[in-house]
Amino acid sequence: MRFVTSSFVAGARFAQAVGEAIGDRTPELRIGSAYVDVSCRDQSTADRISALAVEHGLTAEPTAVAQLEIGLDTADPAEIGPFWAAVLTGSTDSFTGSDVIDPTGRVANLWFQGTTPHEPLRQRFHLDLWLAPEVVPARIEAAIAAGGKVVYDEEAPMFIVLADPQGNKVCLCTSEGR
Template structure:
């Protein structure tokens, strides 16, 4: 199956869902545990019929759902079809979504030697030194955030090597950036916005607010 472009996903009209990084995400506001359990059960039945299984997280006030075609490493038509089905299940039960709520945090590490340090971080984070896939250390069980290595020239001058990538819905990023600035942060670089905006705290520690637009 072909990976859909961001434009194709936006054109699909998935009002409850937002694309973050390589997947579709939605949060459904169930408000109580029993309603959440019933929704998760219904999603499970639908996924079994479709032969395509999302990641579902149940908590007391909401249910989070992530959809991605792992064999394609991205969002495909079957994800869009299942997203529509899950939204229909929620709508039939009067359960609303909160499209601004989903967020994904990734760790980025600046290095000139991925081959040298990658296995260490893979072993530390996942327990498997072989969990290095290209420039990424990904835990298939979802215990820790994805770590990706940002290629750089070798250098001896101390500087920040780690930063956070905070993936947000494209229609929520501007407000989040404004909130971070109001809380004492500064915008270091918005030349690539809305793809990513670099922020810093008052100590100079940096993070990127990322969206799927402009990539």
Template sequence: MTKLSGREIADGAPAGWVYMLGALHARLRTGDFPTGLALVAAIGAAAEAADHHPDLDLRYTYVDVWLASHDVGAVTGRDLRLAATISKLAEQAGVTVDPAGPVRIEMALDTPDHRKVLPFWAAVLGADQRAEEDFADEVRRDDRAVPPVWFQKSGSEEPRQRWHPDVWLDPSQVQPRIEAALAAGGTLVSDAEAPAFWVLADPEGNRMCLCTSQERQ
């Protein structure tokens, strides 16, 4: 299977599905546990028939779905096809796909030499150092028990902020988040890289980024 670009994924994904951190995500608003359980069973049967299996997280009022082709390490056409099947199953069950639901967090550590500190963070998090070209400066766990950690090149001058969170979300949710952050006393530090990411800071100057898959490889 061929790895799809961010643009190909955005163009081919069903309504409400969001591409973030190498996977296609959806939150299915079931409203109650029995509906969610029945929907998970239906998705499981469809996944078995397609011989392609998503990651599912069943909660009281929703089901989260993650789709990626593990043999390729990216989203492929089979993921888009299964996403379309899942959306159809959700529609038949009277379940909506909520684009505001999926949010992913990754942590960025600013460091002048990531090779020096990366093995330590892989060890304490029980995570794997990624060998692929796209993730050479990252550690992550496949079970998503902890957020991925990536290492951003920085200078060594002190004082400097070392950690910042990257919050990934659907592009439609960025402006409401920015407005809420400003209303809560934050500041918009930079939108120079928008729509890939926006830099915000809390009232004490601690920074974070709101990220989307737009205009990325």
């Protein structure tokens, strides 16, 4: 979540309060001149951080939240995972068996979606864009206005698949329903 701050110093104070309040839960924080971005893995920690933000007079800005992941369809992740880890992060150690995760956070995560072997090859890459749930409807509307279409929404709100005019796909993903 992004929280709007009045200054870098206010953001640093909030970050310190988060660290003191949640202990070893280790969220990721990024402080800018007028914001603090916070991401964490569990809902109770997120709720506590949101409460701290209110106590510090900060405003949540869900439209500023986005995280891009790249999915690669493959029948054999073990065959190609080390290559992608080496290319993206410089080390095959970044391949987890199902994902390539850059420990520095500089490169988007690459995950491997299982598929059956097939010829000819189908689409291999697709994008997963993680957004705040309340932002998704506006993104869909904008994508449709730009010539795209919804091609799959049976698992909404977890994710909705859109395609561009040439059929290239992107999944708009949220934490809802997971």
